[in-house]
Amino acid sequence: MTLFHFGNCFALAYFPYFITYKCSGLSEYNAFWRCVQAGATYLFVQLCKMLFLATFFPTWEGGAGVYDFVGEFMKATVDLADLLGLHLVMSRNAGKGEYKIMVAAMGWSTAELVMSRCIPLWVGARGIEFDWKYIQMSFDSNISLVHYIAMAAVVWMFTRYDLPKSFRLPVTVLLGLCVYKAFLMELFVHVFLLGSWTALLVKAVLTGSISLCSLFLFVTLVHSN
Amino acid sequence: MFEEASEVFDNMFKSSFPLTFIVFIPAVLILVSPLPTEAAHEFTVYRMQQYDLQGQPYGTRNAILNTEARTVEAEVLSRRCVIMRLVDFSYERYQKALRQSAGAVVIILPKNMSTMPQDIVQQFMELEPEMLATETIVPVYFALEDDELLSIYTQTLTTSSSQGSSSAAEVLIHTATANGFQMVTSGAQSKAVSDWAITSLEGRLAGTGGEDLPTIVLVAHYDSFGVAPWLSYGADSNGSGVSMLLELARLFSRLYTYKRTHAGYNLLFFVSGGGKFNYQGTKRWLEDNLDHTDSSLLQDNVAFVLCLDTLGNGDSLHLHVSKPPKEGTTQYALLKELETVASSQYPEVKFSMVHKKINLADDTLAWEHERFGIRRLPAFTLSHLNSHREAQRSSIMDVRSVPYVDLRKLSRNTKLIAESLARVIYNLTEKQVQEEQLSSVVDWLTAQPRAAQLVDKDSSVVSTLEYHLGHYLKDVRRHYVKADKRDPEFVFYDQLKQTMNAYRVKPAIFDLLLAVCIAAYLGVIYLAIQHFGVLYSVVRRITAPKTKQH
Numbered sequence: 001m002t003l004f005h006f007g008n009c010f011a012l013a014y015f016p017y018f019i020t021y022k023c024s025g026l027s028e029y030n031a032f033w034r035c036v037q038a039g040a041t042y043l044f045v046q047l048c049k050m051l052f053l054a055t056f057f058p059t060w061e062g063g064a065g066v067y068d069f070v071g072e073f074m075k076a077t078v079d080l081a082d083l084l085g086l087h088l089v090m091s092r093n094a095g096k097g098e099y100k101i102m103v104a105a106m107g108w109s110t111a112e113l114v115m116s117r118c119i120p121l122w123v124g125a126r127g128i129e130f131d132w133k134y135i136q137m138s139f140d141s142n143i144s145l146v147h148y149i150a151m152a153a154v155v156w157m158f159t160r161y162d163l164p165k166s167f168r169l170p171v172t173v174l175l176g177l178c179v180y181k182a183f184l185m186e187l188f189v190h191v192f193l194l195g196s197w198t199a200l201l202v203k204a205v206l207t208g209s210i211s212l213c214s215l216f217l218f219v220t221l222v223h224s225n
Numbered sequence: 226m227f228e229e230a231s232e233v234f235d236n237m238f239k240s241s242f243p244l245t246f247i248v249f250i251p252a253v254l255i256l257v258s259p260l261p262t263e264a265a266h267e268f269t270v271y272r273m274q275q276y277d278l279q280g281q282p283y284g285t286r287n288a289i290l291n292t293e294a295r296t297v298e299a300e301v302l303s304r305r306c307v308i309m310r311l312v313d314f315s316y317e318r319y320q321k322a323l324r325q326s327a328g329a330v331v332i333i334l335p336k337n338m339s340t341m342p343q344d345i346v347q348q349f350m351e352l353e354p355e356m357l358a359t360e361t362i363v364p365v366y367f368a369l370e371d372d373e374l375l376s377i378y379t380q381t382l383t384t385s386s387s388q389g390s391s392s393a394a395e396v397l398i399h400t401a402t403a404n405g406f407q408m409v410t411s412g413a414q415s416k417a418v419s420d421w422a423i424t425s426l427e428g429r430l431a432g433t434g435g436e437d438l439p440t441i442v443l444v445a446h447y448d449s450f451g452v453a454p455w456l457s458y459g460a461d462s463n464g465s466g467v468s469m470l471l472e473l474a475r476l477f478s479r480l481y482t483y484k485r486t487h488a489g490y491n492l493l494f495f496v497s498g499g500g501k502f503n504y505q506g507t508k509r510w511l512e513d514n515l516d517h518t519d520s521s522l523l524q525d526n527v528a529f530v531l532c533l534d535t536l537g538n539g540d541s542l543h544l545h546v547s548k549p550p551k552e553g554t555t556q557y558a559l560l561k562e563l564e565t566v567a568s569s570q571y572p573e574v575k576f577s578m579v580h581k582k583i584n585l586a587d588d589t590l591a592w593e594h595e596r597f598g599i600r601r602l603p604a605f606t607l608s609h610l611n612s613h614r615e616a617q618r619s620s621i622m623d624v625r626s627v628p629y630v631d632l633r634k635l636s637r638n639t640k641l642i643a644e645s646l647a648r649v650i651y652n653l654t655e656k657q658v659q660e661e662q663l664s665s666v667v668d669w670l671t672a673q674p675r676a677a678q679l680v681d682k683d684s685s686v687v688s689t690l691e692y693h694l695g696h697y698l699k700d701v702r703r704h705y706v707k708a709d710k711r712d713p714e715f716v717f718y719d720q721l722k723q724t725m726n727a728y729r730v731k732p733a734i735f736d737l738l739l740a741v742c743i744a745a746y747l748g749v750i751y752l753a754i755q756h757f758g759v760l761y762s763v764v765r766r767i768t769a770p771k772t773k774q775h
Binding site (some may be wrong): 016023142219 | 728729731739740743746747754755760761764765767768
């Protein structure tokens with residue numbers, strides 16, 4: 001029944017994307033190709049990041065149990081390139097803010113889903129051994145979908161020329177949070193020694209709060225004019 | 226007897242003449258005829274030592290006595306022979322007898338010393354040298370007790386002890402009628418013996434392998450010492466030493482007979498006399514060999530001299546040295562071997578080295594090795610005694626029975642010494658069972674499985690064994706056996722080691738359940754996304770009033 005389990009995980013991971021794509025009205029705009037382009041940009045950005053990390057960051061030679069806070073922080077800083085990539089995608093797409101955000105986010109997160117989750121699921125979930133981590137991985141992909149939507153929204157807001165002064169700070173903070181979310185998560189896990197389900201819950205909460213904040217800001221921005 | 230004769234005479238003269246005449250003449254004849262020396266009791270007595278050492282006189286100076294017997298309880302002891310039993314012997318009584326210028330002292334010793342309680346024996350042992358040290362003109366004799374002697378003693382005791390306590394009348398009757406004893410010795414006065422030769426014996430086993438071989442000298446003095454020379458049996462000191470020396474001589478002569486076990490050391494055995502008199506035999510032997518001979522084994526290469534003295538008992542062994550041996554010398558090797566053998570093979574034996582410098586100001590030398598030390602030869606003495614002043618080295622109590630010579634301990638000591646000597650002579654320091662070697666080989670062997678199916682001809686076990694054997698043996702060869710093709714004696718099978726995996730699985734129902742849950746979850750997500758607009762408007766409504774206010 002392990003193929004069945006793979007089917008379960010795949011459905012759990014992929015269906016929300018499908019549903020989002022369908023219900024957000026992107027299909028009406030023939031945005032499929034644009035999403036693919038966004039996905040390609042994602043690949044390119046990841047490649048650059050990897051090269052950069054490999055060249056400039058030495059391997060950590062410390063003890064196995066010690067968590068290199070500073071090193072990991074520096075590595076997380078490289079994730080700023082994600083923001084640049086998102087900005088690039090959005091700037092190339094003409095249209096309303098929402099459209100841009102959704103296209104960028106969909107393409108980006110789908111590319112991430114395909115690249116980083118499909119193969120582990122195919123190889124692992126089909127095996128005899130049952131592990132909860134595949135279900136968790138699928139949940140995680142759902143969470144990252146929401147996260148990328150929020151991130152794209154924040155980036156869009158950041159680049160707006162008509163952003164009110166009072167919004168600058170929250171937007172910057174949210175931006176920082178988005179970039180360092182992965183780092184923060186690892187920190188939480190390491191310091192509080194969270195279990196895998198608890199970590200997932202914390203991640204969901206964190207992402208939920210970020211997205212809610214960004215939604216508030218977005219709505220305010222859009223409807224203030 | 227004389228009283229009876231006088232009574233007869235009285236009767237003779239009182240009664241009628243002819244009858245008495247018939248009785249008188251034979252009586253006179255009998256009386257006049259030479260009297261056979263018929264005493265009430267005849268017994269052997271052993272005189273205390275009398276000798277001069279280096280001009281100093283020791284012991285008793287007199288030998289003859291012809292006095293009445295008394296025991297020490299009597300009041301008047303002068304010119305009487307004082308009889309004492311060993312159980313009642315004490316130094317104060319002895320001194321009392323001497324002070325009152327007794328005619329002689331006779332000490333009665335029990336026939337079987339082992340019936341004596343140990344404290345009396347010990348006390349007497351310690352008094353012996355003191356008795357000898359005070360030179361006295363009173364002859365002191367020792368006698369072995371028998372029933373008649375005991376009865377003589379008890380009679381003398383009653384006579385002597387009653388003397389003080391009875392009334393004048395009783396005393397008077399006693400003096401007239403009591404049975405007294407006169408002690409008479411048969412011999413003449415003692416005089417110095419001229420030209421007495423103390424004999425010592427030497428023998429050798431020559432080593433093999435060229436000239437100028439090192440020599441090992443084994444020495445033991447065979448004479449004994451005690452308060453009375455005829456009673457000095459010297460079982461432990463030094464009967465044990467001599468018997469050990471003879472046994473070592475026998476062992477090494479056996480070994481030296483065969484070419485393979487003939488070692489490169491000359492062995493010189495010396496049984497010395499006069500050991501108790503400041504090692505006279507050894508002294509003269511050394512003078513003869515070192516001063517008056519052109520070449521002798523003692524002049525050339527002497528590895529060491531081992532003196533054996535008092536080794537018949539005890540659970541300790543002391544190596545007495547006058548100078549601690551330096552590392553790298555043969556003496557040091559012997560010391561180390563004695564320690565090793567004692568600790569590994571005879572753990573009940575406590576071995577130690579006792580260092581005592583030679584004190585030339587003393588009257589006598591302490592141990593025999595000091596004679597050799599004076600002549601600059603490396604020497605030591607092995608003994609179970611810690612100090613040369615121990616009383617049992619010169620006591621008549623030192624007899625064959627158990628407190629002094631325990632045969633098992635003597636043979637154990639002999640084995641220990643023989644083993645240590647052999648190790649030094651044959652240079653066997655490495656040729657013993659080495660525990661570290663054994664343990665490392667066992668550790669290596671048990672660190673891997675060696676089932677026949679696992680050890681093929683290239684395995685490390687086989688090659689290591691081959692290498693190890695090749696280290697010590699010649700012509701190390703391999704030999705293979707394969708099972709016969711048609712009728713095999715043995716067949717082995719493989720797949721003896723596998724890796725097993727344990728996978729966590731959930732039952733099939735679980736997958737269905739999970740599918741149902743996921744479907745439900747997806748349904749919820751779908752609804753949420755469909756009605757996202759609701760959230761949007763809520764948020765808008767929340768934020769809108771604020772903007773209106775602006």
